[in-house]
């Protein structure tokens with residue numbers, strides 16, 4: 443067993459050593475810790491989390507009605523049955539994560555308000571040195587770690603993305619980004635304009651439409667949504683037969699994975715059929731007089747962006763009932779009292795919600811150096827979308843964009859544990875992906891192919907991300923079914939991972 447060792451160094455910064463350092467206590471970090479405890483119980487580890495509590499996305503997003511946009515049978519972990527409705531609120535997801543923390547006693551392992559500022563790899567010492575600020579006391583701490591498991595998500599938690607529109611500063615009303623929803627914001631009787639067309643806008647609108655005087659969704663272009671009941675017939679039927687929850691979870695999980703795979707495949711093979719299948723229920727709710735094609739029929743192919751589930755069509759019902767409306771137009775400029783549009787129309791507003799997305803960050807804004815040289819992450823090539831050329835003993839959990847993110851948390855949990863065990867067998871302390879001389883000449887592509895997936899938060903920031911090659915293992919497939927088949931069988935000694 444490797445013990446956590448704490449020592450005082452000459453520059454008086456306390457140093458603590460762990461085998462594995464997990465960055466972030468979101469759904470990825472908590473899942474990573476579970477797999478490590480279960481499959482590598484001898485490894486010492488710590489989770490460093492800069493916020494005051496766990497949950498990441500589900501802790502930061504507090505706008506009314508914040509919820510998942512994919513089902514919890516697949517967004518939940520493989521090892522922990524989900525027993526609630528398929529689409530869950532942020533609060534329900536936090537309660538689920540709390541149960542995992544309690545069952546695994548992870549509270550002993552998570553250090554809250556510990557912000558990681560930098561991570562430096564030393565080839566001489568064959569470990570990472572991680573500099574941390576305790577945000578509650580201001581103390582500077584140092585950790586050394588054999589392996590760093592990056593579970594920091596993919597966007598900057600502190601601030602969302604807000605474009606700078608002409609005249610924005612003139613607006614005299616309240617401006618809110620959903621990522622920083624102020625406690626106690628009261629929209630009762632207010633005219634609210636929500637700028638954006640994604641899952642956040644569609645979630646927020648039905649949840650404030652009853653109180654607000656009116657809510658307008660202002661979008662530049664439409665987005666696809668999937669209307670589905672917020673219950674699962676298979677789960678209901680199996681519960682009626684008193685089947686154990688573990689079985690129900692596994693069965694419904696498989697069913698939903700298959701469904702997500704079919705939709706994804708259909709998006710590639712027969713996008714026009716899928717387009718009509720998605721729009722038909724929208725037309726049914728909104729009725730013949732509503733211009734569905736103008737407001738809800740995107741120019742892109744289905745699945746070129748994530749398709750959010752709208753449980754029971756609540757968003758569309760708010761529009762049908764006249765509590766909310768949608769405007770598809772361009773912002774010309776802000777005025778003191780609202781927004782002037784390119785069409786000449788003006789939207790009067792008391793509150794403007796900028797549901798305009800995220801700022802993607804690579805590596806959680808942690809400054810990384812390798813042997814004192816600052817890492818240019820964008821110049822690395824990814825090994826299967828999880829490790830990076832020239833970056834030793836580090837893995838990033840970047841989940842699926844079409845399937846539920848968390849499906850990859852479980853797969854990578856198995857993978858890391860297998861890799862660590864393999865290193866122990868070899869007596870190696872370093873693993874690093876390296877391109878062979880033949881691979882060095884391969885064509886390089888962006889982290890995500892924009893023709894395959896073109897959500898704004900990805901395409902805006904692709905220049906920050908590593909690149910992928912044109913063949914395995916240098917591809918970032920983003921396909922759960924392929925990963926599920928390939929990852930457990932990956933030959934760890936195929937020469938693309940170099941051990942020292």
Ligand SMILES: Cc1cc2nc3c(=O)[nH]c(=O)nc-3n(C[C@H](O)[C@H](O)[C@H](O)COP(=O)(O)OP(=O)(O)OC[C@H]3O[C@@H](n4cnc5c(N)ncnc54)[C@H](O)[C@@H]3O)c2cc1C
Nearest residue numbers: 466468469470492498499510511512558594595806846847
């Ligand atoms: C509103 C919303 C709904 C979503 N719904 C779904 C869904 O239904 N299905 C789906 O698949 N995906 C969904 N996503 C995407 C979602 O972000 C991921 O699926 C998932 O929650 C990401 O988990 P994570 O743990 O990897 O990252 P995060 O949830 O972002 O957590 C990362 C954690 O790392 C910490 N951290 C980061 N940097 C540092 C640092 N330098 N030092 C210390 N700590 C650090 C952060 O504070 C945070 O707690 C949604 C996203 C949003 C915003």
